[in-house]
Amino acid sequence: MRAPLVSLFLGVWLAAATATGAGPSATPPAKGRFLIASHSLGDPHFAETVILLLAYGPGGAMGVIINRPTDVRLATALPKVDELHERTEHLFAGGPVSRYAMVLLVRTGKRPKSAEAIFGDVYASGSLTVLRRALGRTGKTDRWRAYAGYAGWGTGQLEQEIGRGDWHVADADVTTLFDTEPDQIWSKLIERFSGEWTRDTGASKVALD
Numbered sequence: 001m002r003a004p005l006v007s008l009f010l011g012v013w014l015a016a017a018t019a020t021g022a023g024p025s026a027t028p029p030a031k032g033r034f035l036i037a038s039h040s041l042g043d044p045h046f047a048e049t050v051i052l053l054l055a056y057g058p059g060g061a062m063g064v065i066i067n068r069p070t071d072v073r074l075a076t077a078l079p080k081v082d083e084l085h086e087r088t089e090h091l092f093a094g095g096p097v098s099r100y101a102m103v104l105l106v107r108t109g110k111r112p113k114s115a116e117a118i119f120g121d122v123y124a125s126g127s128l129t130v131l132r133r134a135l136g137r138t139g140k141t142d143r144w145r146a147y148a149g150y151a152g153w154g155t156g157q158l159e160q161e162i163g164r165g166d167w168h169v170a171d172a173d174v175t176t177l178f179d180t181e182p183d184q185i186w187s188k189l190i191e192r193f194s195g196e197w198t199r200d201t202g203a204s205k206v207a208l209d
Contacts (some may be wrong), residue, residue, distance in 0.1 A: 027169040029056050029158060033117030034176070035063065036168040036189045045096050048186045051151055052105070052172055054116070054124050061153040064094035064103050066145075066177055074146055078102075082130060092182075094147030098169040102126055103150055106134050107143040107174055119172050122197045143178040168193060 027033065035051040051063040072091045075084040094103050104125045107114060112130045115123035121141070125131075134144040153161075161167055170193050176185055 027171065029053060029061065029162065029169050031056050032122075032172050032174050034170045034189065035158075036170060036193065037186065037189075038168060039167055041166045046151070046166075050176070050185050051095075052118070052177065052188055054103070054118055054150070056158075058155065060155055061158045062150055062152050064092075064105070064147040066092070066147075067182040068093040069182050070148070072148075077146075077148070078131075081132065083132055087135070089161070092145060092147045093149065095149045095151035096116070097150050097152045099149035101149060102149045104131055104134070104146050105147070105177065106130060107141060108134070108137060109139065109141065109180060120174065122172075122174060122177065143174070145178065 023152065031053055033053050033056075037046055037049045037054060041047055046065070047172065048067075049065045050067050053061060053068050055061040055062040069089075070091050070093050073087075074089045074091050075081075075087060078084055079093050093099075104127070105118070106115065106123050106125065107121055108123065109121060111117060111123055112125060112127075112133060114127040115125035115130055118124050131144070131146065134142070158167075162169065168190075170189065180188060
């Protein structure tokens with residue numbers, strides 16, 4: 001697990017991320033928002049997924065799938081991190097791109113070094129130092145999760161997918177990200193927002209999904 005590699009990807013994407021509106025969604029895509037797969041999205045890489053966008057701009061978009069935990073313990077993926085040896089956290093499958101690179105999402109009251117602000121007090125990093133520090137925090141609101149790989153879109157690709165109804169867009173929240181059971185995230189978001197999307201677009205729920 002070559003964790004530092006993702007820092008390069010994050011730096012490139014996030015430095016250029018200037019949000020622009022796109023597609024018919026009432027909520028446009030932007031860093032710190034969820035992409036929620038529609039019922040009609042059949043691609044097995046993304047069916048019934050929820051993605052947190054880490055970057056969005058004219059050059060493309062990048063994010064991690066937040067609801068696909070793996071059977072791999074993080075201690076197994078990162079055997080050189082001694083602090084993980086007695087812990088049971090599992091690695092999440094963040095996406096089909098660069099599966100041997102780690103993306104870390106951390107919720108903390110103070111921005112860590114080598115991390116990018118995503119929304120609220122949630123930050124993204126590819127740094128093992130950030131992970132080690134997160135492991136040592138015991139505050140009530142301090143949380144973290146690690147993802148292998150990410151999802152990426154080139155110029156105009158995400159806009160096209162949203163335009164044809166593959167994705168719904170909604171503001172991200174920490175409860176969904178850290179406290180909701182992964183196998184319930186997609187269904188809860190679809191249920192929560194389907195009525196809102198129907199009202200905003202004037203379409204029926206059947207047509208929406």
